[in-house]
Amino acid sequence: MAERIGEVSGPARLARSGEGISAQELALAARNHGLPLEALRYDVTPPGLHYVLTHFDIPAVDTTAWRLALNGRVRTALDLDLRALRGRPAVTHRVTMECAGNGRARLSPRPVSQPWLVEAVGTADWTGVPLRHLLAEAGVEPDAVEVVFTGADHGVERGVEQDYRRSLPLAVALAGDPEVLVAYGMNGAPLPPQHGCPLRLVVPGWYGMAHVKWLREITVTDTPFTGFQQSVAYRYRHEPDDPGEPVTRIEPRALMVPPGFPDFMSRVRVVRPGEVRLEGRAWSGHAPVVRVEVSTDDGRSWTRAELAPPDGGSWSWHHWHTTWTATPGSHVLSVRATDADARTQPLSQSWNRGGFGNNLVQRVDVLCPAPDESLPPA
Amino acid sequence: MAERIGEVSGPARLARSGEGISAQELALAARNHGLPLEALRYDVTPPGLHYVLTHFDIPAVDTTAWRLALNGRVRTALDLDLRALRGRPAVTHRVTMECAGNGRARLSPRPVSQPWLVEAVGTADWTGVPLRHLLAEAGVEPDAVEVVFTGADHGVERGVEQDYRRSLPLAVALAGDPEVLVAYGMNGAPLPPQHGCPLRLVVPGWYGMAHVKWLREITVTDTPFTGFQQSVAYRYRHEPDDPGEPVTRIEPRALMVPPGFPDFMSRVRVVRPGEVRLEGRAWSGHAPVVRVEVSTDDGRSWTRAELAPPDGGSWSWHHWHTTWTATPGSHVLSVRATDADARTQPLSQSWNRGGFGNNLVQRVDVLCPAPDESLPPA
Numbered sequence: 001m002a003e004r005i006g007e008v009s010g011p012a013r014l015a016r017s018g019e020g021i022s023a024q025e026l027a028l029a030a031r032n033h034g035l036p037l038e039a040l041r042y043d044v045t046p047p048g049l050h051y052v053l054t055h056f057d058i059p060a061v062d063t064t065a066w067r068l069a070l071n072g073r074v075r076t077a078l079d080l081d082l083r084a085l086r087g088r089p090a091v092t093h094r095v096t097m098e099c100a101g102n103g104r105a106r107l108s109p110r111p112v113s114q115p116w117l118v119e120a121v122g123t124a125d126w127t128g129v130p131l132r133h134l135l136a137e138a139g140v141e142p143d144a145v146e147v148v149f150t151g152a153d154h155g156v157e158r159g160v161e162q163d164y165r166r167s168l169p170l171a172v173a174l175a176g177d178p179e180v181l182v183a184y185g186m187n188g189a190p191l192p193p194q195h196g197c198p199l200r201l202v203v204p205g206w207y208g209m210a211h212v213k214w215l216r217e218i219t220v221t222d223t224p225f226t227g228f229q230q231s232v233a234y235r236y237r238h239e240p241d242d243p244g245e246p247v248t249r250i251e252p253r254a255l256m257v258p259p260g261f262p263d264f265m266s267r268v269r270v271v272r273p274g275e276v277r278l279e280g281r282a283w284s285g286h287a288p289v290v291r292v293e294v295s296t297d298d299g300r301s302w303t304r305a306e307l308a309p310p311d312g313g314s315w316s317w318h319h320w321h322t323t324w325t326a327t328p329g330s331h332v333l334s335v336r337a338t339d340a341d342a343r344t345q346p347l348s349q350s351w352n353r354g355g356f357g358n359n360l361v362q363r364v365d366v367l368c369p370a371p372d373e374s375l376p377p378a
Numbered sequence: 379m380a381e382r383i384g385e386v387s388g389p390a391r392l393a394r395s396g397e398g399i400s401a402q403e404l405a406l407a408a409r410n411h412g413l414p415l416e417a418l419r420y421d422v423t424p425p426g427l428h429y430v431l432t433h434f435d436i437p438a439v440d441t442t443a444w445r446l447a448l449n450g451r452v453r454t455a456l457d458l459d460l461r462a463l464r465g466r467p468a469v470t471h472r473v474t475m476e477c478a479g480n481g482r483a484r485l486s487p488r489p490v491s492q493p494w495l496v497e498a499v500g501t502a503d504w505t506g507v508p509l510r511h512l513l514a515e516a517g518v519e520p521d522a523v524e525v526v527f528t529g530a531d532h533g534v535e536r537g538v539e540q541d542y543r544r545s546l547p548l549a550v551a552l553a554g555d556p557e558v559l560v561a562y563g564m565n566g567a568p569l570p571p572q573h574g575c576p577l578r579l580v581v582p583g584w585y586g587m588a589h590v591k592w593l594r595e596i597t598v599t600d601t602p603f604t605g606f607q608q609s610v611a612y613r614y615r616h617e618p619d620d621p622g623e624p625v626t627r628i629e630p631r632a633l634m635v636p637p638g639f640p641d642f643m644s645r646v647r648v649v650r651p652g653e654v655r656l657e658g659r660a661w662s663g664h665a666p667v668v669r670v671e672v673s674t675d676d677g678r679s680w681t682r683a684e685l686a687p688p689d690g691g692s693w694s695w696h697h698w699h700t701t702w703t704a705t706p707g708s709h710v711l712s713v714r715a716t717d718a719d720a721r722t723q724p725l726s727q728s729w730n731r732g733g734f735g736n737n738l739v740q741r742v743d744v745l746c747p748a749p750d751e752s753l754p755p756a
Contacts, residue, residue, distance in 0.1 A: 002646075002708045002745050003706065003707060003708070003745075003747070003748055004747065004748070005641075005648060005745065005747055007745075008641055008644050008646035008648075008743075008745050009641040009642075009643070009644065009646070010643070010644070019398060020397060020398015020399050020400060021398050021399035021400075021401075021403070021404050022398060022399075023399075023483075024643055024644055024645065025399070026399050026404075026407060026483060026493055026495065027495060027645050028643075028645075029404060029407040029408060030407060030411065030412045030493075030494065030495050030497055031411070031412060031414040031415075031497065032411070033408065033409070033410070033411030034408045034409060036409040036432065036435070036436055036572070037409075038435040038436055038438075039436065039571070041438060042571075046570055046571050046572075047425045047426050047570060048425050048426030048427075048428075048430070048570050048572055048573075049426075049436075049570075049571065049572060050426075052426070054414065055642050056639055056640055056642065057414070057416040057636075057639065057640060058414055058416050058417065058427075060416075060419060105401075105404060112643070113643065115404055115408075116408065117404065117405060117408050119408055119409065154639050155639045155640050155641065155642060155648075156639065156640070156641045156642070156648055157641065157642040157643070158642075158643075161639075161648075192424055192425060192426050192427075193417070193420075193424050193427065194414070194424075194426055194427060195426075258435075261434060261435065261532050261533045261534065262434055262435060262533050262534070263383075263386055263387040263533065263534045263535065264387075264433050264434065264533060264534070264535040264536075265387070265388065265402055265406075265490070265491065265535070265536075266386050266387065266388070266402055267402065267405050267406075268380075268386035268387070270383060270386075270533075270534055270539075328381065329381060330380045330381070365386075367380050367381075367383065367385075367386050369381070369382065369383055370381055370382070
């Protein structure tokens with residue numbers, strides 16, 4: 001019988017060879033969710049389809065009593081309610097957000113955590129107050145180096161009880177492009193509970209762990225933050241005792257709306273012979289996407305797709321499309337994005353212990369039935 | 379290489395002993411999602427937290443061109459656009475909806491399908507036109523026996539290509555309490571894409587498979603419907619060749635908001651010693667819930683909880699609460715609902731091949747740390 005938190009809150013582990021998804025991973029997959037890939041059709045992801053990852057519980061919140069404190073190495077600490085925040089000049093930015101662990105469940109060996117396949121992404125119009133304006137109002141002291149953000153979500157992870165807390169370098173927090181937001185609106189409505197109601201951070205171009213939800217405190221510090229989510233979790237490392245490199249910006253990725261229609265269980269796609277429009281989205285948190293290539297022969301050959309500019313500023317995804325002539329048989333479709341920094345997607349996995357920043361190309365299994373196959377009616 | 383649909387769309391199967399969750403089950407779990415159990419705190423489930431199960435894809439929909447046909451054994455067929463539906467007298471009903479496969483992933487052997495644990499539930503305020511009024515307007519012929527509902531979602535399941543389609547007995551379709559709705563609104567807003575935008579059926583008291591989404595056709599028939607989702611899927615059967623009994627109304631169930639705070643990976647709850655409020659929801663699609671009992675010793679003893687009336691009519695869940703004095707050690711908390719028909723929840727599994735109507739009591743693992751355990755700081 002467990003009596004110590006350490007007995008129910010173990011260290012990070014890798015799945016054994018051939019080990020199926022565990023009950024614990026399934027419990028995370030049942031509460032968190034990805035973007036159903038057909039929802040890549042929407043420029044802005046409708047509510048409820050944007051990916052969600054919550055480390056602990058969605059906190060119970062009284063929005064009328066909510067306060068945001070801004071303190072630490074500032075000349076004048078701020079203590080703001082929602083009305084005060086809404087009274088300040090607001091901006092709206094369209095931002096594509098992706099979980100740092102997207103793709104983790106496809107890795108071998110598989111890091112045991114939230115088992116994302118490829119769908120942990122979404123794009124929203126986020127409305128709020130630029131963080132740099134709040135920091136300017138408070139007056140950042142010359143010795144400041146980082147800004148620490150504290151959420152109201154509380155739990156234990158690998159034996160460490162904590163409020164969810166992450167930091168940004170001061171230069172990122174003060175930058176004008178991308179501009180970090182203290183957001184209270186998503187797609188023209190108040191934030192839903194699972195997206196941080198009433199306040200969250202939005203850090204365009206960064207993986208989701210930086211966009212602290214249920215934001216209640218912003219602390220300017222004169223030393224680098226060493227909390228759990230900064231120095232233990234969200235590091236690129238190969239061995240458990242590597243110090244590792246911090247996970248920051250989103251690696252380039254393209255995804256396809258799976259064409260045709262699916263089989264319920266296998267999710268294999270069925271298409272009819274002939275011309276098939278292939279389309280989807282591509283993004284990178286480092287630099288604009290400059291090239292999207294599509295393969296219809298399991299990665300052996302690639303052709304350029306038509307790439308649109310991002311339709312909501314520099315930090316949202318780009319639409320892409322091309323045409324494929326389907327012929328009877330099985331096909332594997334893939335798509336690959338490259339950004340202006342020449343970062344691209346690997347064709348074989350680039351592994352790390354946390355399963356972070358994985359941007360292995362998507363594989364979409366498609367069956368084009370033989371013309372003589374008459375399908376049984378429903 | 380697959381060349382036939384049957385090669386990518388197999389028969390139903392049971393997991394082998396010890397077989398972990400498969401990649402196919404995970405792909406379903408990543409796109410569909412349950413209610414994070416802390417969201418049982420809301421009387422009405424906020425958008426994006428209500429469970430979602432989509433057999434095929436969320437269809438691409440042009441709401442301005444959408445038409446609902448009502449035809450078959452009626453005197454005057456109807457062909458209505460959304461404006462015509464919105465122009466008719468509307469009603470709003472608060473309805474608790476649950477997936478018929480809820481609890482499936484806990485069964486042994488496990489039916490391989492959408493791997494729900496216990497969270498496939500939600501409650502919404504659904505607004506629309508009573509189906510009985512539309513049927514009265516069209517004039518049902520005396521030989522009518524069933525009403526068939528066709529959605530715009532299309533795919534293949536166990537080798538059968540199909541539009542999603544289900545029927546109701548005529549008496550259910552015409553009933554006044556519960557009243558079946560052709561709904562266009564959810565919680566005061568248009569239906570979101572994943573909940574059937576622009577139209578869905580709402581059948582209070584029935585499992586989710588009856589609430590046909592993306593509804594485009596209603597056909598009154600003089601013979602019972604024998605389509606795939608009626609006569610192959612959604613049957614209670616023990617052997618593959620049983621004709622089985624149809625899955626219809628929701629079995630009673632109670633769920634608890636897990637107390638305290640979670641461990642990220644194990645989801646075990648941590649509570650402090652002392653009084654802990656336990657609360658949650660209870661519902662049944664057969665009759666009002668009349669008793670909720672709580673066990674804090676893994677089902678050995680049970681005490682009555684305080685049960686509130688449903689706050690939105692007869693077809694939404696009831697709130698319940700009680701108090702527990704937590705003592706150091708491990709505990710398993712459970713809750714059990716009983717309805718006015720004396721239906722209750724089993725303490726050991728009642729198995730069927732589809733994993734339907736499973737209402738085994740919930741088990742919540744809780745650790746109350748020893749008072750001398752000082753937790754490491756974040």
